[in-house]
Amino acid sequence: MLFRNRFLFLLALAALLAFLSLSLQFLHLIxxxxxxxxxxxxxxxxxxxxxxxxxxxxxxPVYEAHVYCNIPTIAERSMEGHAPHYFKLVSVHVLIRxxxxxxxxxxxxxxxxxxxxxxxxxxxxxxxQLEAFIKHMSKGSAAQMDGSLSSLPRFPSHSLCExxxxxxxxxxxxxxxxxxxxxxxxxxxxxxxxxxxxxxxxLETTGKSRTLQSALALLYTFxxxxxxxxxxxxxxxxxxxxxxxxxxPMRNHYLEEEQRRQYSLRVKNNxxxxxxxxMAKIVGIPTRQLRASNPIDSLLxxxxxxxxxxxxxxxxxxxxxxxxxxxxxxEDERERQEKKLYFLYALLATHPLLNQTVNRLQRIAEGKxxxxxxxxxxxxxxxxxxxxxxxxxxxxFPRFAARLVFELWQDGKRPKEHFIRxxxxxxxxxxxxxxxxxxxxxxxxxxxxxxKFVNFVKRDMFLIFNSTSYYDACRRRAL
Numbered sequence: 158m159l160f161r162n163r164f165l166f167l168l169a170l171a172a173l174l175a176f177l178s179l180s181l182q183f184l185h186l187i188x189x190x191x192x193x194x195x196x197x198x199x200x201x202x203x204x205x206x207x208x209x210x211x212x213x214x215x216x217x218p219v220y221e222a223h224v225y226c227n228i229p230t231i232a233e234r235s236m237e238g239h240a241p242h243y244f245k246l247v248s249v250h251v252l253i254r255x256x257x258x259x260x261x262x263x264x265x266x267x268x269x270x271x272x273x274x275x276x277x278x279x280x281x282x283x284x285x286q287l288e289a290f291i292k293h294m295s296k297g298s299a300a301q302m303d304g305s306l307s308s309l310p311r312f313p314s315h316s317l318c319e320x321x322x323x324x325x326x327x328x329x330x331x332x333x334x335x336x337x338x339x340x341x342x343x344x345x346x347x348x349x350x351x352x353x354x355x356x357x358x359x360l361e362t363t364g365k366s367r368t369l370q371s372a373l374a375l376l377y378t379f380x381x382x383x384x385x386x387x388x389x390x391x392x393x394x395x396x397x398x399x400x401x402x403x404x405x406p407m408r409n410h411y412l413e414e415e416q417r418r419q420y421s422l423r424v425k426n427n428x429x430x431x432x433x434x435x436m437a438k439i440v441g442i443p444t445r446q447l448r449a450s451n452p453i454d455s456l457l458x459x460x461x462x463x464x465x466x467x468x469x470x471x472x473x474x475x476x477x478x479x480x481x482x483x484x485x486x487x488e489d490e491r492e493r494q495e496k497k498l499y500f501l502y503a504l505l506a507t508h509p510l511l512n513q514t515v516n517r518l519q520r521i522a523e524g525k526x527x528x529x530x531x532x533x534x535x536x537x538x539x540x541x542x543x544x545x546x547x548x549x550x551x552x553x554f555p556r557f558a559a560r561l562v563f564e565l566w567q568d569g570k571r572p573k574e575h576f577i578r579x580x581x582x583x584x585x586x587x588x589x590x591x592x593x594x595x596x597x598x599x600x601x602x603x604x605x606x607x608x609k610f611v612n613f614v615k616r617d618m619f620l621i622f623n624s625t626s627y628y629d630a631c632r633r634r635a636l
Contacts, residue, residue: 216484216487216488218479218480218483218484218487219476219480219483221483221487221553222457222460222461222479222483224553224556225457225461225553225554225556225557226257226457226460226461226556226557227257227330227556227557227558227559228282228326228461229282229284229326229329229330229333230282233333233337233583234583235337235341235580235583235584236580236583236584236585237337237338237341237342237562237564237580237583238341238342238345238346238564239578239585239603240566240578240603240604241602241603243568243569243570244566244567244568244569244576244604245566245567245569246342246346246348246564246565246566247521247522247529247565247566247567247575248348248517248518248521248528248529248530248531248564248565249338249342249348249529249530249531249562249563249564249565250514250517250518250531250533250562250563250565251338251375251530251531251532251533251560251561251562251563252533252535252539252540252543252560252561252562253331253334253371253372253375253532253533253534253535253558253559253560253561254371254535254536254537254539254540254555254556254557254558254559254560255323255327255365255367255368255370255371255534255535255536255557255558256323256324256326256327256328256329256330256331256367256371256374256557256558257323257324257326257327257330257461257557257558258321258322258323258324258327258367258557259272259274259318259319259320259321259322259324259458260320260321260454260455260457260458261320261321261451261454262320262450262451262452262454262455263320263450263455264440264447264450264452264455264456264467264474265440265442265446265447265450266440266441266442266469267440267467267469267474268467269317270318270455270458270459270462270464271317271464272317272318272324272458272462272464273316273317273318273325274313274314274315274316274317274318274319274322274323274324274325275313275314275315275316275325276290276291276312276313276314276325276328277325278291280325282325282326282329283325283329284328284329284332284333284336284378286332286336286377286378287325287328287329287332290312290328290332290374290377290378291312293377293383294311294312294373294377295311295312296385297311297373297385298385299385299386300385300386300388300389300390301388301389301390302390302392303390303391303392304364304392305364305392306362306364306369306390306392309364309365309366309369309370310366310370311369311370311373312328312370312373313325313327313328313366313370321365321367322366322367323366323367323370323371324462326461326462326557327367327370327371327557327558328370328371328374330371330374330557330558331371331372331374331375331558332374332375332377332378333378334374334375334378334379334558334560335374335375335376335377335378335379336378336379337583338375338379339378339379339380339381342379342530343379343380343381348529348530349380349381349529349530350381351381351382353380353381353382353387354387354527355386355387355388355389356527356528357527357528357529357530358387358388358389358528358529358530358531358532359391359517359528359530359531359532360372360376360388360389360390360391360531360532360534361390361391361392361393361398361532361533361534362390362391362392362393362533362534362535363392363393363394363395363396363534363535363536363539364392364393364394365536368534368535368536369390369534371534371558372390372532372534375532375534376388376532393533393535396535396536396538396539397506397507397509397510397538397539397542398509398510398513398533398535398539399506399509399510400509400513401509402508402509402512402627403509404631405505405506405627405631406631406632407501407505407622407630407631407632407633407634408502408505408506408631411498411499411501411502411505412502412506414498414502415493415496415498415499415502418492418493418496418498419489419493422485422488422489422492423485423489426485426488428481428485429481429482429485430444432477432478432481432482433447433448435478436452436474436478438471438472439469439471439472439473439474440467440469440471440474441469441471452482453482453483453486456474456478456479456482460479461557466478466479490554494545494550499542499545500545500546501621501622501635502542503541503542503543503545503546504546504618504621504622504630505627505630505631506542506546507542507543507546508546508614508618508627508630509627510533510539510543511543511546511614511618512614512615512627514531514563514614515610515611515614515615517531518563518565518575518577518607518610518611519607519611521565522565522567522575522607537554537555537559540555540559540561541554541555543561544561544581546618547579547590547591547592548589548590548591548592548594549579549581549586549589549590550589551589552581552586552589556582559581559582560580560581560582560583561579561580561581562578562579562580562581563577563578563579564577564578564579564580564604565577565607566578566604574606575606575607576602576604576605576606576607577604577605577606577607577610578603578604578605579605585603587603587604587605588605590605590613591613592605592609592610592612592613592617593605593609593610596609618630621635622634622635623635
């Protein structure tokens with residue numbers, strides 16, 4: 158009798174546990190994702206987009222400002238270099254925004270932020286290789302630099318930063334970027350050998366000291382052995398890297414339309430106008446002059462460096478002023494994605510750079526090119542339209558030291574087949590792109606066929622303009 162009761166009790170307990178397990182799975186409290194034949198979990202990709210089925214969180218301007226500052230603190234997680242074991246990494250193209258900088262604009266009649274741009278290894282934030290970097294940069298006479306680049310300083314060195322100058326934080330941000338990419342691409346995937354040559358690199362930067370210095374900081378910790386004689390830095394005069402294809406009337410037209418949209422949104426924001434009026438009274442200038450000084454640029458420097466906002470005899474600019482202006486900036490970014498004017502501008506602005514990238518990837522896939530690592534050192538106005546053109550609409554505005562990476566992979570089982578992965582600040586955004594969203598649904602591989610990227614750049618970018626070429630699209634209105 159005792160045995161029978163115990164058996165019935167165990168049977169009832171087993172039934173209860175089975176019911177609870179099914180209920181939890183139904184409610185998605187236990188993951189039940191299948192594992193594909195290549196050993197990768199299809200739901201494990203890191204996302205930068207929120208789940209579209211849930212309500213978007215309320216905008217937090219302070220949190221977003223911290224993200225934008227990108228102050229080096231803890232080790233960063235990244236998804237670069239992830240692929241099935243039988244894939245071979247063939248080439249990597251990296252587009253970076255320069256690191257933290259001093260403001261480009263000053264708020265009139267206020268004291269400039271007291272930021273020291275001298276590099277001091279003992280001052281935080283620092284990097285284990287910062288001292289060696291400083292010594293190495295002072296011996297850069299053997300480097301090959303295009304045009305005016307040769308006259309630019311190799312590292313920041315002013316006790317009071319000059320306008321737009323890279324700060325120590327900015328240098329450290331890219332020393333960390335280079336170290337992270339080295340661990341993945343050099344140590345793990347052996348992308349470059351120890352005896353690498355100049356032909357294996359393609360390096361290009363705009364003519365600003367902050368972009369040149371950011372590129373050098375990244376390269377210093379990335380390369381197996383930093384050798385000035387192998388560094389050939391090319392100068393790009395255009396911030397959108399359009400090289401010899403910059404004549405595009407419709408691109409300029411859509412940019413003007415986008416600027417009108419920005420102005421319209423600003424004048425409708427009563428809270429913003431009140432803040433500008435209040436700030437103008439504090440500093441003692443007309444409101445229109447304060448607006449023209451682009452105060453958010455200067456205020457972000459105070460914020461990122463944890464320096465008190467400026468004061469005058471009339472009062473102080475405070476956190477509430479900062480929050481309202483930053484919130485408007487975030488709302489502007491959201492509306493920009495909805496109105497599509499910026500998207501049209503972005504397609505035409507970025508085609509020359511993306512076309513150059515696609516052509517190089519094709520030649521590398523065909524074994525006709527030796528360049529295995531490409532670095533473009535640029536600005537927010539470079540990265541932002543590239544993200545928009547690719548269709549990565551939910552990506553945040555490029556933070557300081559942001560990086561966009563294109564990886565080219567060869568299928569070891571079918572050597573003629575090549576694939577790409579696209580990563581933004583370490584997050585895999587390949588299947589957020591407009592040209593590979595549908596492929597994601599039916600693919601067993603965690604990457605996008607190279608030909609899809611090629612077709613997008615060579616053909617699909619022009620469809621919205623009812624055109625078949627960049628030249629024609631630059632002279633025809635969108636549908």
